[in-house]
Amino acid sequence: MTVKVEKIEGGTPHDTIMWAGLIAALVCLYLGAGLNLMFNAYTFSFFGGLAAVAAIVWGSDAIKGLCSYGIGTGVPSVGMISLGSGVIAMLIATRFSWYYAPIVALIVAVIIGAIIGYMANDVIMMKIPVMRRSMTEVAVIGALMLMGLAQMTTSSYSLLGLSSVKAGLLGLAPASLGGSFIGASIIAVAFILGAIAVQHPFNACLGPSWKQDRMIMLAAECGFLSMIPIAFMSIAFLSTGAVIVSVIVSVAGWFYTYSQYLCLSKRDAAAWLDAKPIREPEGH
Amino acid sequence: MTVTPKPTGGVGMNPVANALSIILLIAIIGAVWILFGGYTLVFKALIAVILGGALIGFGVHFVPVGGAPAAMGQAPGIATGVAMLAAGAGLAGLFGGAFAVPLGLMTAVVAGGIGGALMMAITCLFVTLIYTYGMGIPSASGKVKVDPITGDSQAEYKSQGTEGHGLPFSSFAGGVIGGFLGGVGGTLIYYALLKVYEDRLPALLAASASAVVPVAVSLAGIFAVGLFLVNAVLAAYNITGTTEGFHDPKFSRFPRAIVASLAASAVCGIVAILVAAM
Numbered sequence: 233m234t235v236k237v238e239k240i241e242g243g244t245p246h247d248t249i250m251w252a253g254l255i256a257a258l259v260c261l262y263l264g265a266g267l268n269l270m271f272n273a274y275t276f277s278f279f280g281g282l283a284a285v286a287a288i289v290w291g292s293d294a295i296k297g298l299c300s301y302g303i304g305t306g307v308p309s310v311g312m313i314s315l316g317s318g319v320i321a322m323l324i325a326t327r328f329s330w331y332y333a334p335i336v337a338l339i340v341a342v343i344i345g346a347i348i349g350y351m352a353n354d355v356i357m358m359k360i361p362v363m364r365r366s367m368t369e370v371a372v373i374g375a376l377m378l379m380g381l382a383q384m385t386t387s388s389y390s391l392l393g394l395s396s397v398k399a400g401l402l403g404l405a406p407a408s409l410g411g412s413f414i415g416a417s418i419i420a421v422a423f424i425l426g427a428i429a430v431q432h433p434f435n436a437c438l439g440p441s442w443k444q445d446r447m448i449m450l451a452a453e454c455g456f457l458s459m460i461p462i463a464f465m466s467i468a469f470l471s472t473g474a475v476i477v478s479v480i481v482s483v484a485g486w487f488y489t490y491s492q493y494l495c496l497s498k499r500d501a502a503a504w505l506d507a508k509p510i511r512e513p514e515g516h
Numbered sequence: 517m518t519v520t521p522k523p524t525g526g527v528g529m530n531p532v533a534n535a536l537s538i539i540l541l542i543a544i545i546g547a548v549w550i551l552f553g554g555y556t557l558v559f560k561a562l563i564a565v566i567l568g569g570a571l572i573g574f575g576v577h578f579v580p581v582g583g584a585p586a587a588m589g590q591a592p593g594i595a596t597g598v599a600m601l602a603a604g605a606g607l608a609g610l611f612g613g614a615f616a617v618p619l620g621l622m623t624a625v626v627a628g629g630i631g632g633a634l635m636m637a638i639t640c641l642f643v644t645l646i647y648t649y650g651m652g653i654p655s656a657s658g659k660v661k662v663d664p665i666t667g668d669s670q671a672e673y674k675s676q677g678t679e680g681h682g683l684p685f686s687s688f689a690g691g692v693i694g695g696f697l698g699g700v701g702g703t704l705i706y707y708a709l710l711k712v713y714e715d716r717l718p719a720l721l722a723a724s725a726s727a728v729v730p731v732a733v734s735l736a737g738i739f740a741v742g743l744f745l746v747n748a749v750l751a752a753y754n755i756t757g758t759t760e761g762f763h764d765p766k767f768s769r770f771p772r773a774i775v776a777s778l779a780a781s782a783v784c785g786i787v788a789i790l791v792a793a794m
Contacts, residue, residue, distance in 0.1 A: 303753065303756070304753075304755075304756040304757030304758075305597055305598050305599060305749070305752040305753060305755075305756070305757060306583070306597035306598075306599065306600075308597060308599060308600065309597060309598065309599035309749045309752055309753075310749075312599050312603065312745040312748075312749055313599075313745055313746055313749040313750075315742070315745070316741070316742040316743070316744070316745030316746045316749070317742065317746055317784065319738055319739070319741075319742045320739065320742050320743075320784050320787050320788050321787065323735070323738075323739070323788075323791050324787050324788075324790060324791050324794075326791075327791065327794060340787060343783070344783055344784060344787065347540070347779065347780065347783045348746060348750070348780050348783075350533070350536075350537075351537065351750060351775075351776035351779055351780050352750060352753050352776070354530050354532075354533035355529075355530065355533045355534060355537055355772050355775050355776040355779070356750060356753050356754045356772055356773060356776050357528075357529075357530060357772065358753055358756075391720070391721075391791075392721065395721060395731045396721070408727075409721065409723060409727050409728060409730055409731050410727075410730040412730075412731070414731050414734045414735060414738075415730035415731045415734055416730070416734070417734045417737065417738070419734065419738050420734075420737070420738055420741070423738065423741070423742075
């Protein structure tokens with residue numbers, strides 16, 4: 233039996249954040265896919281990135297709930313198992329059509345996460361009350377996040393869309409499998425961008441002065457920061473206009489959340505001094 | 517805020533949970549046997565994935581993980597977390613093995629094992645150099661009086677108030693064994709999934725067998741990474757933080773990690789195979 237190491241009181245309850253994150257991620261995924269289809273454009277692919285940001289915000293709070301118990305292996309391990317189990321659920325979901333895929337990813341991730349949580353809690357005997365629930369949540373988070381990043385890169389989350397390049401967009405070579413999201417292993421970059429973004433906020437903010445709003449702002453900042461390289465990688469797949477929209481959304485979102493995070497850090501700091509360069513003493 | 521000691525992890529095994537895990541494992545294997553017509557490529561791949569996952573889960577227990585106390589010279593081992601260390605060794609092995617896949621299963625698996633072992637050996641060597649010449653601390657185990665391999669006495673070199681420090685020889689050797697097992701397991705998973713995808717993807721993507729190779733390699737690689745991380749983190753939870761290697765008392769906990777790895781790999785493996793085989 234393990235005991236809580238960190239205080240968990242204060243801030244929005246975890247259930248609220250979970251439902252908000254889940255619904256926001258699903259709505260953003262469907263908005264991106266639906267609007268792209270409706271206007272036959274790539275412009276709305278950035279909604280995938282917003283889905284990833286919603287999942288990361290939810291993920292930071294889920295990881296906080298689990299890691300408050302002191303799992304002994306460090307916070308990053310939860311980020312890694314989140315994406316490790318999420319990628320499997322996400323890729324099986326890409327076999328289904330666009331209106332089933334996010335739901336299938338959710339269901340498969342719940343199953344995989346629940347079994348991993350059972351293994352960790354009962355077979356390995358971690359005996360942490362929130363273990364099963366947290367493992368289920370982080371698997372769903374990993375799956376939705378990766379699906380969102382995939383949609384932002386390629387405008388689609390179907391296996392065919394992710395494993396082939398659509399011909400003739402930027403005058404690139406005709407359809408090939410080697411240069412695609414999966415074929416060129418861009419999925420590995422998205423994987424590690426998501427894994428680091430989801431584990432970093434709590435890892436950076438934990439401690440006696442932990443405040444939920446500061447951690448969540450950092451989580452959103454990490455999400456938008458991950459969107460920026462994804463937006464640049466989408467140059468290979470999307471039209472120029474769509475790429476510009478993605479870059480503007482991610483840079484603007486990052487700038488806003490980062491400045492907000494700085495304000496919150498100044499609020500929570502004991503004192504704030506503008507550091508000056510160390511001056512060399514003269515005359516020696 | 518309540519300050520409590522680090523979790524020690526439960527002792528013993530939970531018979532009900534273990535039985536349920538084994539039933540789940542057998543059910544998945546049986547379902548694949550029935551659905552895919554007996555001893556086929558898919559069935560062989562699933563068995564290889566499960567074996568690979570168990571090897572990873574077992575191998576992690578050999579790796580000397582020190583965590584933050586090791587960085588301060590207060591505990592023996594490499595100064596980082598289990599997940600990072602195991603993933604580093606396993607992925608180095610996986611990349612080594614992936615390049616050797618055209619030479620056949622045995623060559624690929626051995627190359628993967630050597631890749632992982634080499635990565636751990638280099639890490640342990642430089643960790644020891646830094647501990648000895650950079651931080652000025654000798655290598656001494658806190659868990660055993662005499663090094664089980666070399667027979668050197670440890671207690672005289674151990675500072676008071678620490679659990680040992682540096683990287684004793686047995687931990688070094690354990691790290692290399694752990695890296696080997698992790699590399700073998702990762703490569704086995706990669707090889708099995710690659711064969712399934714190379715077989716099934718041409719029909720799925722309506723492309724020639726040579727055109728789907730990048731997609732098959734990438735899919736198998738990302739699933740191998742995902743399965744590796746799942747098994748490594750489960751084993752890390754079993755160790756709960758730090759271990760010295762195979763001479764650490766925590767090593768005796770490995771059976772439950774193997775049960776957990778078998779069941780988790782079966783679940784993740786069947787989903788990964790179904791991506792192409794469905």
